[in-house]
Amino acid sequence: MNESKQIYRVAEAARLTGVSASTLRLWERQGLVVPERTETGHRQYNADQVARLKHIAWLRTDRGLNPAAIRENLDVEEQSSTVEMPREANDPGPEIGPRLRALRHASGKTLDAVAADLGMATSKLSTFERTSHGFSIRDLRDLTGYFGTTISKISGEEPIENRSMVKSGEWKTWPTMAPGVTIQLLAEGRNMMDCHRFVLAPGASSEGAYHHEGEEFIFVLTGRFEITLDGQEFYELVAGDSLYFESRRQHSWRNRFDGETVLIWVNTPPTF
Structure with a gap:
């Protein structure tokens, strides 16, 4: 097998590193290394990760660094x-x-x-x-x-200069931050409102509930959008529907349509 593609289970990775399997699990909890997982949840390490484990062991033993210092050292080396x-x-x-x-x-x-x-x-x-x-x-x-x-x-996407009019299709797009979620800027500048166009792929979601200060308005252009407030109020919005709510309420959402859902989302004050 190609060495670079070799996969090691936790016991073998521990033996190669010269530490116990419980130490590897501790290093994972400390954020020093993140092993891959099999479908059944078992940890497995590739050759690069084993090399990282050996380096962590050297930093701990030979240089006497604590976990926080090891993380900082690894970050500097990676950069x-x-x-x-x-x-x-x-x-x-x-x-x-x-x-x-x-x-x-x-x-x-x-x-x-x-x-x-x-x-x-x-x-x-x-x-x-x-x-x-x-x-x-x-x-x-x-x-x-x-x-x-x-x-x-x-x-770094907060605009400095205002542009009063934004032509259709000329929206600035934020860097992708969640799978299947595209966020486009409809109003530029430091305004009293965040105005965005959300394009959601099938199944795209917030991946959990969140809340913050302010108020929000949603208008669905196409597709079907489900939003839950405080874990007990469920709304399914289709094209033409809108919803207004206080942002302090826990809210989670998902595209329930089998195609793209497109909506206008406005927050005030700007919190996005």
Whole structure:
């Protein structure tokens, strides 16, 4: 078998690394390495991940670093070795995760502390900080709100100059942040409202409920859209339907149509 494609189970990866299997599980909880999983949930490591494990063991044993210092060391090494590649349309690129990591560092918070406060796995937060992938709209709202910012600001998509009129089809598109969710800007500048055009692929969703300050208005252009408020009010909107609600209410949503659903979504004040 090609060595680069070799897959190791946890016991074998532990033996190659020179630590116990429980140590590998601990490192996973600490966000130092994220193994792949089989369909039955068993951990498995590829050759690159085993090399990373060996490096972690060396940083811990020979350099005496604690988990937080190991994470910082790995992050610096990954950044210095990254080669910038051309970005595809709607690819979030590497910016959003590292920007949020910089906010975390500035706040003096550890990965474990932030993850615990937000109720998410440390490994998930660590992976997002490195790759800018793996988060839902709800996750991004929770994390940006935690640091007192917005998705617009952290993504670098907040426009500086106002453009009063936006021609059809000339909408600026945000970097993709959730599978099947395309968000287009309908009003540019620092306004009192966030005005967006959402294009949702079949099955696209918020992947959980979230809430924040303000008020929201939704108008469905095409397709079928389901939204739940406070876990007990269920609304199914079709083309021509609209909904107005207070943003402080827990809300989750999903495209229930077997094709694209397109809608207008307005928030005030700007919190997106």
